[in-house]
Amino acid sequence: MIYKRSELGDNIGFSTIIDEKFKTCSLAVFFLTELSNDTAAVNTLATSILTTSSSRYRSYAALSEKLSELYGAGLGSSARKKGDAQILSIRASWLDSRYAIDGEDIGSEMRELIRDCLFSPNAENGAFDEASFAIAKKDLLDRIDGELNQKRSYALAQAAKLAYRGEPAECTGYGSREAALAATPGDAFRAYCQLMKTAQIEIYYVTPREDDSFAEMFRSSFGSSDRQPKSVNMRNHSPLKAEVETVSEEFDVNQCKAVMAFKTDSDDIYALKMLSLIYGEMPFSKLFLNVREKMSLCYYCASHSVSVKGAFFVDCGVERSNIEKAEAEIKAQLNEIRQGNITDMEMEGSLMALDNAVLQIGDTPSSYISWYFDCFCDGDIISPEEHFRRFTEVTRERIVEAANSLKPDSIYLMLNKEVQG
Amino acid sequence: MEKEILTSSRTGDSCIHVKHSSGLDVYICEMNGFSSIEALIGTKYGSVNNIFKNAADSDYTTVPEGIAHFLEHKLFENEDCGVFELYARTGASCNAFTSFDKTCYLFSCSKNYEENLKILLDFVQKPYFTKENVDKEMGIIGQEIKMTNDNPEWRVFFNMLRGMYHAHPIKIDIAGTVESIAQIDADLLYKCYDAFYNLNNMVLSIAGNISADKVLEICDQCLKPSADKGLETVFPEEPAEIVTSEVTEKLPIGASIFQLGYKCTPSEGAQRLKDVAAASTAAALLTDPALPMCERLLNEETINSTFDGEVFYGSDYFTVFFSGESDRPHEVREALIAEIDRLITEGIREKDFQRIKKTAYGAMIRGLNNVEAVSNLMLSAHMDGTGPYDAIEVLSDLTCADVIDYMRREMRPDRSVLSIIEKEA
Numbered sequence: 106m107i108y109k110r111s112e113l114g115d116n117i118g119f120s121t122i123i124d125e126k127f128k129t130c131s132l133a134v135f136f137l138t139e140l141s142n143d144t145a146a147v148n149t150l151a152t153s154i155l156t157t158s159s160s161r162y163r164s165y166a167a168l169s170e171k172l173s174e175l176y177g178a179g180l181g182s183s184a185r186k187k188g189d190a191q192i193l194s195i196r197a198s199w200l201d202s203r204y205a206i207d208g209e210d211i212g213s214e215m216r217e218l219i220r221d222c223l224f225s226p227n228a229e230n231g232a233f234d235e236a237s238f239a240i241a242k243k244d245l246l247d248r249i250d251g252e253l254n255q256k257r258s259y260a261l262a263q264a265a266k267l268a269y270r271g272e273p274a275e276c277t278g279y280g281s282r283e284a285a286l287a288a289t290p291g292d293a294f295r296a297y298c299q300l301m302k303t304a305q306i307e308i309y310y311v312t313p314r315e316d317d318s319f320a321e322m323f324r325s326s327f328g329s330s331d332r333q334p335k336s337v338n339m340r341n342h343s344p345l346k347a348e349v350e351t352v353s354e355e356f357d358v359n360q361c362k363a364v365m366a367f368k369t370d371s372d373d374i375y376a377l378k379m380l381s382l383i384y385g386e387m388p389f390s391k392l393f394l395n396v397r398e399k400m401s402l403c404y405y406c407a408s409h410s411v412s413v414k415g416a417f418f419v420d421c422g423v424e425r426s427n428i429e430k431a432e433a434e435i436k437a438q439l440n441e442i443r444q445g446n447i448t449d450m451e452m453e454g455s456l457m458a459l460d461n462a463v464l465q466i467g468d469t470p471s472s473y474i475s476w477y478f479d480c481f482c483d484g485d486i487i488s489p490e491e492h493f494r495r496f497t498e499v500t501r502e503r504i505v506e507a508a509n510s511l512k513p514d515s516i517y518l519m520l521n522k523e524v525q526g
Numbered sequence: 527m528e529k530e531i532l533t534s535s536r537t538g539d540s541c542i543h544v545k546h547s548s549g550l551d552v553y554i555c556e557m558n559g560f561s562s563i564e565a566l567i568g569t570k571y572g573s574v575n576n577i578f579k580n581a582a583d584s585d586y587t588t589v590p591e592g593i594a595h596f597l598e599h600k601l602f603e604n605e606d607c608g609v610f611e612l613y614a615r616t617g618a619s620c621n622a623f624t625s626f627d628k629t630c631y632l633f634s635c636s637k638n639y640e641e642n643l644k645i646l647l648d649f650v651q652k653p654y655f656t657k658e659n660v661d662k663e664m665g666i667i668g669q670e671i672k673m674t675n676d677n678p679e680w681r682v683f684f685n686m687l688r689g690m691y692h693a694h695p696i697k698i699d700i701a702g703t704v705e706s707i708a709q710i711d712a713d714l715l716y717k718c719y720d721a722f723y724n725l726n727n728m729v730l731s732i733a734g735n736i737s738a739d740k741v742l743e744i745c746d747q748c749l750k751p752s753a754d755k756g757l758e759t760v761f762p763e764e765p766a767e768i769v770t771s772e773v774t775e776k777l778p779i780g781a782s783i784f785q786l787g788y789k790c791t792p793s794e795g796a797q798r799l800k801d802v803a804a805a806s807t808a809a810a811l812l813t814d815p816a817l818p819m820c821e822r823l824l825n826e827e828t829i830n831s832t833f834d835g836e837v838f839y840g841s842d843y844f845t846v847f848f849s850g851e852s853d854r855p856h857e858v859r860e861a862l863i864a865e866i867d868r869l870i871t872e873g874i875r876e877k878d879f880q881r882i883k884k885t886a887y888g889a890m891i892r893g894l895n896n897v898e899a900v901s902n903l904m905l906s907a908h909m910d911g912t913g914p915y916d917a918i919e920v921l922s923d924l925t926c927a928d929v930i931d932y933m934r935r936e937m938r939p940d941r942s943v944l945s946i947i948e949k950e951a
Contacts, residue, residue: 126559170816177885251781388610401665457617464636
């Protein structure tokens with residue numbers, strides 16, 4: 106594998122990852138910008154429309170037809186948050202041309218198509234095409250409405266909203282319903298122009314062979330555009346609430362959900378990750394072995410660390426009558442770690458799992474992209490091996506310290522109605 | 527024990543198949559340049575296999591719903607410790623799943639695959655069921671059942687199957703119900719284990735950074751010879767007709783969803799592969815945003831970009847179904863019925879047909895680019911009675927006429943079921 110990164114312009118990075126084992130090529134363009142309730146939805150719409158039509162393929166139907174002619178090439182967008190930043194992305198993947206039955210040059214066609222979508226969008230008079238906008242807007246509104254369809258992710262999102270109240274990260278990565286509903290094709294086009302001007306842009310191209318044509322296309326397309334990039338500060342520790350706040354909602358559900366949010370002032374991201382592995386990310390973790398296996402209270406009970414916000418979450422699905430029992434055991438297992446009760450197996454198992462995971466990074470184009478983009482966000486471009494080495498330096502003491510730094514902040518409960526009272 | 531090399535003439539990909547002397551079918555794909563290893567061992571035993579007997583048994587045994595899934599949970603515990611603990615020592619990620627017609631145990635790793643494979647082969651051959659560990663699992667699986675019952679995609683799918691099938695156990699939830707699993711005990715688990723976890727009923731599939739010779743050496747060390755006991759499973763007689771054409775349920779959700787399924791004639795082996803290719807192509811055409819019906823539904827905001835089509839099949843069941851989010855699912859149904867009728871009458875444009883075939887071909891090549899997908903492909907193809915690369919060949923031979931003929935025969939309005947999950951008011 107060969108990795109190289111160059112700057113195409115002011116805060117526009119282009120990374121090429123060459124790995125000859127792949128039968129496909131992949132491209133991802135990331136736009137990093139401030140997360141704000143005012144702009145998140147319209148930014149999401151702007152990037153979504155870019156993958157719905159272009160000035161050459163002027164409808165979703167025409168663009169879809171072209172993509173399917175190119176052996177079902179993929180083109181899509183996504184919007185999410187990382188800390189207090191909004192991360193918008195355009196992603197594409199296609200078969201390497203050597204697999205084209207009819208000898209098409211799929212790569213060249215995709216290069217032209219992507220250039221057209223990104224730099225020559227389907228817009229006139231300062232507004233996106235209305236039909237493409239309507240499709241993107243409906244998709245976004247349905248996605249927002251559909252949050253409640255997935256109960257576990259809904260509960261986690263509500264817990265994050267509660268824990269980060271008053272901070273940019275309170276907002277979802279794709280914006281609110283009100284903002285999406287109010288957005289117009291003109292608003293979305295202005296958001297597109299603003300992103301091209303002010304967002305930090307990182308581009309990743311995974312290819313089985315040396316190919317500079319995409320870097321050159323982006324270099325010439327950005328050309329001498331008037332860039333005024335704004336720095337994005339995604340790492341902001343969320344302040345601890347003076348008192349633990351509990352919010353509950355009732356629905357006609359079969360299973361209740363409990364999410365406990367903790368805050369930490371620790372910046373020891375490696376110790377926090379090791380803590381989470383030992384506490385609740387793995388089938389050998391304390392939460393799995395005790396809350397699930399010993400006490401049979403839950404099917405899942407897991408933890409994860411959000412180090413960019415100094416937050417740490419534990420979530421489980423549980424009977425309403427067992428919520429207190431589960432919460433008590435979740436706290437008891439954290440106290441075990443605080444007291445240094447960490448076995449050799451837990452330490453070694455966590456490191457072994459990390460070692461295996463790190464080695465698998467190069468096995469899919471998307472994992473390469475995620476790895477290098479996460480490094481970019483952390484401001485520390487290191488190899489997966491170096492990443493693992495830093496975990497090996499984490500001592501029990503650092504994990505205990507990380508556990509002791511966790512302070513209860515808020516609790517979200519999704520309750521069922523039938524056993525109320 | 528002979529090595530059979532299976533090769534795709536279209537892509538050049540190949541893998542090895544061995545019928546191991548123990549009775550186990552073994553598929554191995556060495557993938558140069560990849561770091562990871564994915565291994566699955568599966569048995570042809572899923573939630574639908576509730577009535578069975580061995581050749582020596584005089585009568586069929588009927589077992590409670592959800593027992594295959596329960597057994598999957600319990601096989602993760604052996605007498606000394608849990609399987610998760612063993613894998614924690616090697617760093618592998620391990621898991622298992624039960625579907626309608628199979629149960630699989632798997633690990634993923636990039637180091638110590640030899641040790642991981644030994645653990646996998648060992649624990650699936652070493653059941654340990656006791657009253658205590660069975661009772662303990664009731665609460666955990668009970669919570670899993672409740673969790674899936676809150677999943678609207680799960681509900682809309684099972685409601686569709688209940689609208690389609692009168693008697694076939696495909697309509698029953700994979701994990702059973704809290705009531706049905708309460709009937710499960712250690713003896714019943716052993717009975718099911720003895721019947722279905724016979725190596726002649728199982729397959730091992732392993733792909734990635736491996737040596738085929740090493741894999742076979744470990745198989746020789748770890749697999750205990752298994753006599754074929756002539757397992758038979760039966761299903762209740764299922765009429766071709768559906769139960770009801772529409773099922774609606776209200777749930778606490780934010781976006782209403784639907785599935786529209788066609789009850790089709792089940793098939794096996796090579797014929798099934800052809801049916802799957804024809805049905806998948808029909809589904810792709812009917813959900814293609816480039817074609818007028820889908821374009822109109824999108825522009826009228828009847829559907830959104832989640833609209834999709836799938837083929838779902840197994841022992842004695844086969845459906846083509848369409849799913850998505852919509853507040854107007856009846857309009858989707860009308861549009862689909864009219865479009866199928868139009869395609870049957872007017873035919874499919876050759877250009878569109880070739881485009882859809884190219885897309886399917888592209889997806890198959892992508893699957894061969896991924897260690898996990900390759901290990902799953904080898905296992906699934908074997909369980910379907912085909913080879914891993916047969917689908918690419920069948921696709922290349924597929925014609926417009928095959929697809930039209932399939933739609934005419936199988937995608938009949940009177941065999942369609944619309945399942946809707948509406949938002950609670």
